[in-house]
Amino acid sequence: MMDSPPKNSVTLRNVLREAVNTLSSNHIEQARLEAKLLLAYVLGLRKEDIIVYPDRELTDSQEEKFQQLVERRCRKEPLAYIVGQREFWSLEFEVNSKVLIPRPETEGMIERLLNFAGDKTDEKAIRILDVGTGSGVLAIVAALEFPKAQVTAVDISGDALEVARKNSIRHQVAERIEFLEMDLMRDWNLPENGFFNYILSNPPYIPSKELGLLMSDVRDYEPREALDGGADGLDCYRCIVANAFPYLKTGGYLIFEVGDEQAGLVKQSLQAHGGLDAIETFQDLSGRDRIVSARRALG
Ligand code: GLN
Numbered sequence: 627m628m629d630s631p632p633k634n635s636v637t638l639r640n641v642l643r644e645a646v647n648t649l650s651s652n653h654i655e656q657a658r659l660e661a662k663l664l665l666a667y668v669l670g671l672r673k674e675d676i677i678v679y680p681d682r683e684l685t686d687s688q689e690e691k692f693q694q695l696v697e698r699r700c701r702k703e704p705l706a707y708i709v710g711q712r713e714f715w716s717l718e719f720e721v722n723s724k725v726l727i728p729r730p731e732t733e734g735m736i737e738r739l740l741n742f743a744g745d746k747t748d749e750k751a752i753r754i755l756d757v758g759t760g761s762g763v764l765a766i767v768a769a770l771e772f773p774k775a776q777v778t779a780v781d782i783s784g785d786a787l788e789v790a791r792k793n794s795i796r797h798q799v800a801e802r803i804e805f806l807e808m809d810l811m812r813d814w815n816l817p818e819n820g821f822f823n824y825i826l827s828n829p830p831y832i833p834s835k836e837l838g839l840l841m842s843d844v845r846d847y848e849p850r851e852a853l854d855g856g857a858d859g860l861d862c863y864r865c866i867v868a869n870a871f872p873y874l875k876t877g878g879y880l881i882f883e884v885g886d887e888q889a890g891l892v893k894q895s896l897q898a899h900g901g902l903d904a905i906e907t908f909q910d911l912s913g914r915d916r917i918v919s920a921r922r923a924l925g
Contacts, residue, residue: 810866
């Protein structure tokens with residue numbers, strides 16, 4: 627009979643067990659999942675493989691690396707920044723601390739876009755604008771879902787655009803996305819090569835005075851300029867509504883992600899602008915108002 631490894635040897639099973647304890651005692655909620663993801667990252671394995679080879683031993687340098695990553699997570703650095711990746715729309719995107727980590731509820735923006743566009747998405751030579759593209763998830767998934775579309779993605783941060791550009795190369799849509807550095811709060815001067823059928827934005831929307839109340843994972847690590855929406859959190863919406871309107875095709879849609887409790891006020895500012903109709907609110911899976919959209923009126 628083969629000897630099984632000694633109880634305290636550095637097998638996957640043992641280091642995983644220890645990491646789960648360390649993470650949970652540091653209040654990391656999904657300790658087991660996160661420990662597996664970190665271990666898989668260090669070993670270059672898939673998460674599923676971790677439990678397939680429980681007796682495999684780590685080398686000293688692998689173990690050291692793993693312990694360092696667990697410590698970083700205990701200090702609340704987001705897992706996505708540690709491993710440099712996050713899944714969105716079932717695709718992997720590169721992320722770093724210069725971009726907001728894509729959230730699952732933002733996938734609702736793509737669902738809305740698909741819903742408005744109807745069928746034959748592969749034939750639609752539409753133009754889409756993504757305002758505040760960050761990691762580029764919305765622009766890139768839109769380009770993938772509409773293989774004939776031309777997409778413009780803008781962001782105030784050159785570092786974010788760098789990440790978005792890399793992601794567009796990774797997903798082979800770089801030649802259909804134009805990336806532009808632009809402050810959405812100032813005058814827009816996008817190239818005048820036509821109008822957009824869809825303008826998407828998940829802008830910063832946290833009221834400035836509430837930034838301090840965010841979980842430290844977010845507050846201490848994610849870029850403030852991707853979160854801070856000004857005094858009432860609505861500064862970007864007001865600017866986008868005013869600036870985007872001239873770029874929106876007649877019958878085209880403006881689609882916003884909004885923060886909790888903001889849908890009503892965002893709807894009001896769309897109504898107040900004029901020239902827009904079909905102003906609607908949509909909920910996320912947990913029933914919260916999450917998306918507000920409006921159409922440039924035909925009349
Ligand atoms: N558009 C990106 C996203 O939805 C970034 C949004 C932001 O930085 N506010 O994840």
